[in-house]
Amino acid sequence: MSDIALAPPARAPSWEFLTRLVRDKPLGAICGVVCVLFLLCGVFADVLAPYGFNQISPLNRLKPPSWAFPFGTDNLGRDMLSRCIYGARMSVIIGFSAAALATAVSVTIGVLCAWLGGWFDMLVQRFVDAWMSFPELIVLIVVVSVLGPGMGQIIVVLGLALGIAGSRIIRGAVLSVRQTMYVHAAQSIGAKSRRIVWRHLLPNVMAPVIVLFTNRVGTAILAESGLSFLGFGVPPPAPTWGAMLSGSGRAYMYQGPWLALAPGLCLTIVVFAISMFGDALRDLLDPRMRGSR
Amino acid sequence: MQPPASTMPDADDILRVEDLKVHFPITRGAVFRRQAGAVRAVDGVTFTLARGETLGVVGESGCGKSTTGLAIARMVTPTAGRIAFEGVDITDFDQDHMRPLRRRMQMVYQDPYGSLNPRMKVRDIIAEPLEVHGIAGGRAALKERIAASMAMTGLAPAMADRYPHEFSGGQRQRIGIARALVLEPSLVICDEPVSALDVSIQAQIVNLFVDLRDRLGLSYIFIAHDLAVVRHISHRIAVMYLGRIVEIARRDDLYRDPLHPYTKALMAAIPIPDPELEATRPRQIVQGEPPSATGPRVGCAFHRRCPAAMPRCAQEDPVLMGTPGERAVACHLHD
Numbered sequence: 205m206s207d208i209a210l211a212p213p214a215r216a217p218s219w220e221f222l223t224r225l226v227r228d229k230p231l232g233a234i235c236g237v238v239c240v241l242f243l244l245c246g247v248f249a250d251v252l253a254p255y256g257f258n259q260i261s262p263l264n265r266l267k268p269p270s271w272a273f274p275f276g277t278d279n280l281g282r283d284m285l286s287r288c289i290y291g292a293r294m295s296v297i298i299g300f301s302a303a304a305l306a307t308a309v310s311v312t313i314g315v316l317c318a319w320l321g322g323w324f325d326m327l328v329q330r331f332v333d334a335w336m337s338f339p340e341l342i343v344l345i346v347v348v349s350v351l352g353p354g355m356g357q358i359i360v361v362l363g364l365a366l367g368i369a370g371s372r373i374i375r376g377a378v379l380s381v382r383q384t385m386y387v388h389a390a391q392s393i394g395a396k397s398r399r400i401v402w403r404h405l406l407p408n409v410m411a412p413v414i415v416l417f418t419n420r421v422g423t424a425i426l427a428e429s430g431l432s433f434l435g436f437g438v439p440p441p442a443p444t445w446g447a448m449l450s451g452s453g454r455a456y457m458y459q460g461p462w463l464a465l466a467p468g469l470c471l472t473i474v475v476f477a478i479s480m481f482g483d484a485l486r487d488l489l490d491p492r493m494r495g496s497r
Numbered sequence: 498m499q500p501p502a503s504t505m506p507d508a509d510d511i512l513r514v515e516d517l518k519v520h521f522p523i524t525r526g527a528v529f530r531r532q533a534g535a536v537r538a539v540d541g542v543t544f545t546l547a548r549g550e551t552l553g554v555v556g557e558s559g560c561g562k563s564t565t566g567l568a569i570a571r572m573v574t575p576t577a578g579r580i581a582f583e584g585v586d587i588t589d590f591d592q593d594h595m596r597p598l599r600r601r602m603q604m605v606y607q608d609p610y611g612s613l614n615p616r617m618k619v620r621d622i623i624a625e626p627l628e629v630h631g632i633a634g635g636r637a638a639l640k641e642r643i644a645a646s647m648a649m650t651g652l653a654p655a656m657a658d659r660y661p662h663e664f665s666g667g668q669r670q671r672i673g674i675a676r677a678l679v680l681e682p683s684l685v686i687c688d689e690p691v692s693a694l695d696v697s698i699q700a701q702i703v704n705l706f707v708d709l710r711d712r713l714g715l716s717y718i719f720i721a722h723d724l725a726v727v728r729h730i731s732h733r734i735a736v737m738y739l740g741r742i743v744e745i746a747r748r749d750d751l752y753r754d755p756l757h758p759y760t761k762a763l764m765a766a767i768p769i770p771d772p773e774l775e776a777t778r779p780r781q782i783v784q785g786e787p788p789s790a791t792g793p794r795v796g797c798a799f800h801r802r803c804p805a806a807m808p809r810c811a812q813e814d815p816v817l818m819g820t821p822g823e824r825a826v827a828c829h830l831h832d
Binding site: 384385386388389390391392393394395396399403404407408410491492 | 570572592595596597599600603604606607608611612613614615616617625626629630660662673676680
């Protein structure tokens with residue numbers, strides 16, 4: 205009963221969080237490190253890359269991986285490692301911007317629909333139904349065809365497309381939290397809608413929001429790669445993983461398989477790492493998981 | 498545990514409920530909604546509650562006791578009737594009008610696991626009512642009020658930085674009570690506050706309610722589904738059946754001499770805390786289910802299950818008759 209009163213020891217929250225991450229979620233911690241490396245690659249591409257992404261070395265065309273060129277070189281004699289590092293920059297910008305926009309759109313639509321309900325929910329959800337019946341890639345291709353290729357268009361279109369589709373998940377989560385007795389209790393105390401949304405609904409839908417965000421980072425990077433593969437992506441010579449896969453990677457698949465392997469592996473590892481890191485974050489940020497594993 | 502003598506309804510009534518009805522519409526059709534019927538969850542409930550008094554409300558699942566509590570707290574909109582709280586008619590108040598009154602009228606919920614936000618610390622849960630009503634004061638004053646509220650409900654103030662999942666069911670219910678009491682309300686609506694707890698903890702929590710009432714002069718609407726729980730705490734008890742009060746009486750009168758056959762059946766269902774006596778006690782089991790709350794009311798709602806039913810009971814709906822505040826029963830046996 206009440207006589208087990210022991211104050212929790214004072215601690216620095218961020219340090220404690222890292223300790224728990226490493227102790228309880230080793231895979232999540234490793235994936236977190238990969239995510240950070242990936243971010244750093246994107247941010248410091250200019251410093252990290254041994255060569256420029258368009259620097260041509262005509263004597264070293266289609267060289268397999270070696271000490272001088274760890275990921276090999278492509279058909280024009282460009283260093284694949286440098287191109288992958290610069291490609292990370294494009295992927296970072298597109299992946300995180302589009303995912304952030306998508307999550308913001310999902311949460312806004314989802315919370316408004318679930319909380320307001322009624323005809324507003326009905327109208328918006330029918331619109332979402334209609335939107336979801338279009339494949340995202342088709343919408344992207346149409347917009348890029350009309351507006352021309354460019355990073356801005358890709359981010360906005362991906363963000364909106366993924367955001368509208370994802371609003372369903374958030375709406376469902378908010379609907380279930382809305383039914384809980386603690387929301388009812390907050391209403392009976394006299395709390396206003398804004399407070400209920402910020403203090404009760406949003407913190408309790410953080411789990412799906414985090415998963416949605418990390419999932420969207422991966423999806424956005426893949427979608428951009430898909431677009432580049434189809435030739436609608438960020439225009440060359442900017443290096444993106446998708447364009448590298450579809451360009452030289454496909455054309456020289458037999459002469460130089462590393463041309464496809466290098467960007468393909470980068471893509472796979474990063475998407476996997478972001479997803480696993482997101483799962484670990486979701487579990488650790490839940491106070492109920494504290495002290496258990 | 499002697500109840501105070503002042504149980505007569507007078508000018509000091511904190512709550513008056515007159516012919517309260519709450520009907521939930523049943524709609525058909527997704528686009529063109531039309532009302533196909535109504536669930537009459539509460540169908541004409543009248544009572545008064547004096548300051549410092551506790552009214553126990555008992556009845557089986559679906560009898561409308563919780564809906565009555567929700568309607569008084571204006572968490573559902575009454576279909577008809579009047580509710581006056583501290584002399585103010587709140588029947589038609591919207592949420593904005595209700596907000597200042599919610600300081601004086603709080604709820605304690607049944608489920609101690611579901612009624613606390615798992616993402617908030619105990620400190621923030623108890624502070625929320627103060628913040629909502631803008632009476633938090635400074636940080637130190639706030640902390641002090643939270644600590645006082647926790648201490649009052651038997652929680653160590655040092656546990657304020659913990660999350661709800663770190664507490665047992667009984668402790669969580671104490672947190673819920675601390676949240677309700679931090680605003681110093683005059684009326685607390687307790688919606689089956691001990692039903693989800695172990696029997697051993699139930700007594701502790703009921704004792705806490707009694708203790709707090711005596712110290713703070715609270716009035717309770719204490720909803721429960723069995724007569725054993727409300728016996729200790731109530732001054733008066735209302736027995737509900739299918740949306741109506743079938744018997745309301747002072748506690749001692751009700752337990753000594755239950756008049757309504759349904760009350761008698763509930764009374765017979767109280768187990769005796771002695772295995773040998775319990776094994777030999779005569780059982781009176783009420784057969785069947787209560788009638789549908791959507792269909793028309795023909796005769797007494799209890800007549801199909803009543804051991805004392807007369808032909809008249811199938812045709813004529815009995816009305817609640819007796820002395821208000823003293824004893825009233827809705828049964829043809831006692832017309």
